Each structure stands twice: as structure tokens, then as C-alpha cells.
Amino acid sequence: MNVPLLIAQRYFRSKNKRNIITIISNISMVGVAVGTAALIIVLSVFNGLEDLVRTLYGKSDPDLVISATKGKAFDVAPAFLLKLEKMPGVALLTEVIEDNALLQYHDRQMVVKMRGLSDNYFGQSPIDENIREGDHRLRRDSLELALVGAGVQHELSITLNNRLTPMRLLYPRNTPGSKTLSLNPDKAFNEQNIIAGGVFLIEQHIDDSYIFVPLTFAQRLLGYGSRRTALYVKVSRSFEVDEVKEQLRHMLGPGFKVQDSDEQHVSLFKAIKIEKLFVFITFTLILLIASLNIFFSLSMLVIDKKKDISVLLAMGANQTTLRRTFLLVGAIVALVGATAGLVVGVALCWLQQRFGFVSMGMATSVVDAYPVKMEAADIVFICLSIILITLAVSIRPALNASNLDVRENL
Template identity: 75%
Template sequence: MNVPLLIARRYFLSKKKRNIITIISNISMVGVAVGTMALIIVLSVFNGLEDLVRSLYGKSDPSLVISAREGKSFSVDTLLITKVQNTPGVALLTEVIEDNALLQYHDRQMVVKMRGLSENYFGQSPIDSNLIAGDHRLRRGEREYALVGEGVQHELSITLDNRLAPLHLLYPRQEPGRKTLNINPEKAFNEQDILAGGIFQIEQHLDDSYLFVPLSFAQRLLGYGNRRTALYVHVGASFKTDDVKDDLRDRLGKGFTVLDSDEQHVSLLKAIKIEKLFVFITFAFILLIASLNIFFSLSMLVIDKRKDIAVLLAIGAGEKTVRQAFLLVGAIVALVGAFTGLILGVTICWIQQTFHVVSMGMATSIVDSYPVKMQASDIFFISLAIISITLAVSIRPALNAGRMEIRENL
């Protein structure tokens, strides 16, 4: 028979007393339950936001991006292309040129990010499913077309397939030995015209500033020749991205960086993780404050049960048994509150995942409702925090109970 557990259960379930100790214990359970529920819900929302970011960028991001470790661009030759293509797991390789350019349309203009892409890009990016108007093809026969972000299209009021008013792009002309612009406007810029063939809507950052064009068009406008700003790699379905990434890093050497999808947006994902960590710490302190009621209720219980403790010590119960009994009382209070909060938190998250009850409240939002995703690791760390807090607030009253003087309390 487990004597400490028997005593703890008796004190916890006793119905004879309806005093301040019971009230404080109930308040403790409610506080722990609310804190646990809030932690599960908030952490699940952060998990959902992290997955949302990955899914949004995943619509346009390649599996891996190869870029120069130093400088904006690098030379591409047959040897480099062959080396990448012959790497096990590389299913598709796309050459990319990306730089800022000035876009003019009628009497309006803005600086855009122009991304020149080789024709096989759409074999690894399902951008055609994100078109809200037009055709996703960058080349139709001999004619070149641009895909315009929805924000850019709205800013400049661009009309698709308007051959009378094509997009006019300008880029500073790089002259050998000259670091400044030519004062002659006619010689200061490279200029090219292209028709708008489609409007895409992927993610606000891309929608408001990007323009996708054929690689040959970007070469002519920017004067890059055989230089590229990146190589996009699509990894085959039967291969692990991390294995292919490590293999490419070994083959290409220190002059290149190879980044997977998370590493391409490491700052944004890191910010979400840091916010999640600080939210966890904040709510853990709230749980600690709520659990202080356990400390007060146990301290008052020790005073209330002085004679019971003295009798237990007198008939041979050791200090360890008494300490364990009061530690278990605190553990039962915390466990009941935590289990209740866990059930409520998981239920609320499930309802949100299934029925999308709570909306984002914005007409321009990408998703209709708050994204939530429950993770077993969150529940583990929440449980660990509750156990640590319970031990911290229960150990002092338990030690006082074990040191009770028999003569003074009989």
C-alpha cells in the first residue's frame, strides 16, 4: 500500500471541509487549467503560422537554391551545369537572373524585382495554379511575355496583352571602366519592351514587387551574358532534400551556397520561433503565478493538519513519508488542472482546425481563419513546465510538514 498517496488522496477528496483551503485549491486548479489551455492554443497558432509561411513560399520556392557565396552573380558554363545535373537527386535545374529594374507603363513607373527564368521553371513551381488572370507561359511562339504580381498590376493599372502599350523596362547600362551613370539619358539605360501575359497572386511580398520574364529577356536588358544570380534545383521525389543539399555543397565547394526552403527564409521562420519561445516563457510565468496558490493552500493545509502529522510521526511514519504525502497533494491539484486545461485546449484547437470558427477578420487575408497545428513536442514541454513549477511551489510546505515537532502538536 502506498501510504503517501493514500494520505494525499484523502486530503484532496475530503468533503468534510469547505473552508478557505478548499477554495484556494480550487482556484489553483482553475488557474493551472486556464494557463495550460492558453499555452496549447497560442503555441498551436504559432505552429500554424509557421506552416502557413512555408506553404505560401513553397508555391514559388524551389527545393534548393545555388548562389554565389560572394558577389551578386557568378559565371555559368557547361562544366558547372553538368556537375549540378549529374548530382543524384537533381530532377530539374533552372537558370535564374534576378535584379532590380525600373518598370514604366503609360505615365506611371515603379522599381520592381525582375526575375528572369529559363523555360523549365514551371516544371518545378506550380505557379500556374496561382494565376488570377492570363496565361502562365513566358514564351508563346516567338513572342515573350511577363508574369506580373497582382500588387504591381494594381499599382500601374496594367492591362494584359496590350500590344499598343507594352511594359517598358529600364536598367542602368554598365560600361567598362565606368562606375557612374552616363549623363546622356539615351546612353544611361538599357531598355526593353515586353507584353504582360499573366497576373499571379502568391504572397504579398512577391505580389507587390516581382515580375517574371524569360531568361533571354533578362540577359538582354541586364547585360548579364553567361552570368546568373542563382540556379534553382528541384529534388526528385525519391530523394531527401538534405542529402542532395549536402552532396551539392561537397561538389561545388566553398564558392557557392546551397540553401533549402527553410534556409531561404531563415530570418522570418527564426522570428516566428523566437516569438513562440517568448510566448511560452511568458505563459510559464503566468502558470507559476497561478500555481502560487498551491503553495498557500499547502502551507495552510500543513498548519490545519498539525495533529494528524504529529500522530503519523508518533506511530512510526518517517519524515520522507510525510513530505511525499504533501508533495502528492500539490501534484494532484496541478495534475487535475493541467489535464482539464489539456483537454480544453486540444478540443478548441480541433474545433478551429475542423470548423474554422475564428476568422482572421481581414478581407485581404490570405487565409479565412487562424491556422492552428498541434504538436506533441509542445504538450511535452508544457507538461515539463507544469511538473517543474509544481515541485517548486510544493517542496517548501512539504519540508515544513516533515519537520513538525511531535510534542508541540499532540
């Protein structure tokens, strides 16, 4: 028979405890329950936001991106491309040229990110699902077309399929041997016209700054020739992305970077994880403050049970038994509160996932309700935090109980 647990249960359930001790114990349980539920909900929201960001970028991100370790661009010979295309696990290889350019339309202008894409890009990414207006194609027969972000279209009031007033793109001309820009606009900039054929709506950062054009158009405007800023790789379904990534890194060597979708936005995901960590620490401190009531209730319980403790010592109970008894009382209080908080937190997260009661509150939001995602690791860390906090606040009253003088209290 576990004597410390039996006594701890009796003390917890006792109706003869002084009223103030009962009140403080109940406050302790409520505080632990609220803190636990809040931790589960907040961490689940961060998980949901991380998944949402990953989903949004996944609509335009390839499985893998190959880029140069140093410099903006690298040369791609036909033999080099053929070697990559024949590599096991590579289903599709897309050539990319990306750089800043000045976009003019009527009397308005703005600097945009221009991404030149080879014709097979739409086998790489399901961007056609995100076309808000017009057509997803970058070429109709011999006519070259551009896809513009919804923010770019709004900023410049771009009309689709306007052959009379096409978009005008300018890029500084790279004159060999010259380190200065000519004062003559005709000599200082390369200039190309293109018609807007469609508008995409993916993610605000992309929508507000990007336009997609055919690779050949980007080559003419930027003068890149056989150089590319990146190669997009689509991985075959029968292969793991990480497996193909490691093979490409081994084959290409240190002169190239091979990044998966998360690595392409590593700073963004790192910021989300850091925010999640600080929120976890903040709410854990709040939970610690709420758990201080356990310390006070146990301290008062020790004072109230001095005679009982002295009798137990006189009957042969040792100090270890008494310490375990009062530690278990604190553990029971924390366990009841934590269990209630876990049930409430998980239930609220499930209801939000199922019915989406709490909306984002923005008409322009890509989702109607706050995204939430529960992870087992979060619940494990929360439980470990509660255990450590319970030990921290219970150990002092337990030590006081074991150090009572029998002769003074009998």
C-alpha cells in the first residue's frame, strides 16, 4: 500500500480543511487549468499559422531550388542541364531568371521583381489555381504575355490584354568597360514591352511585387544569355524530397545551394518559431505565478496538520514519507487543474478546427478562421513544465512538514 499517496488523497478530499485552504486550493486548480488551456490554444495557433504560411508559399514554390553559393547567376550549359534532368528523382527542371526591373504603365511606374520562367513552369507549380483574372499562360502562339501580382495590378491600374498600351519594362544596360550609367535614357536602359495576360493572387508579398514573364523575354531585357539565377526542380512522387536534395548537393558540390521549400523561407519560419518560444516562456511564467497558490495552500495545510504530522512521526513515519505526502498533495492539485486545462484546450482547438468559430476578421484574408494545429510535442512540453513547476512550489512546504518537532506539536 502506498501510504504517502493514501494520506495525500485524504488531505485533498478532506472536508474538514479550513475554509481558506480550500479556497486557495481551488484557486490553484483553476489557475493551472486556465494556464494550461491558454498554452495549448496559443501554441496550436502558432502551429496553424506556420502551416498556413507553408501552404501559401507552397502554391508557388518548387520542391527544390538550385542557386549559386556566390554571385547572383551562374552559367548553364546544355550538357549540365541534361545531366540534371537524367538524375533519378528529378521529374522536371525549370530554368529561372529573376531580377529587379522598372515597370511603367501609362503615367505610373514601380520597381518589381521580374521572374523569367521556361515554358514548363506550370508543370512545376499549380499557380493556375491562383489566377484571379485572365489566363495563366505566358505565351499564346508567338505572343509573349506576363502574369502580374494582384497588388502590382492594383498599384498601376493594369488592364489585361491591352495591345494598344502594353507594359513597359526597363533594366540598366550593362555596357562592357563602363562603370557609370549613361545620361541618355536610350543608351542607359534596355527596354521591352509586354502585354499582361493574367493576374495571380498567392501571398501578399508575392502579389505586391512580382510579375512572371517568359524566359526568352527576361533574357532579352536583362541580357543574361546562358546565365540563370536559379533552377527549379520537381521531385518525382516515388522519391523523397530530402533524398533527392542530398543527391543534388553531392553532385553539384559547394558552388551551389539546393534548398527545399522551408529552407527558401528559413528566416520567416525561424521568426515564427522564436515567437512561439517566447510565447511559451511567457505563458509558462504566468502558469508559475498561478501555481504559487499551491505553495500557499500547502504551507497552510502543513500548519493545519501539525498534530497529524507529529502523530505520524511518533508512529514511525520517516521524513521521506512526509515529504512525499505533501509533494503528492501538490501534484494532485496540479494534476486536476492540468487535466481540466488539457481537456478544455484540446476541445476548443478541435471546435475551432471543425467549425472555425473565431474568424480572422479581415475581408482580404486567405482563410476565414484562425488556423489551429495541435501537436503532441507541445502537450508533452506543457506537461513537463507543469511537473517542474509543481515540484518547485511544493518542495519547500514538504521540507517544512518533514522537519517539524514532534515534542512541540503533540
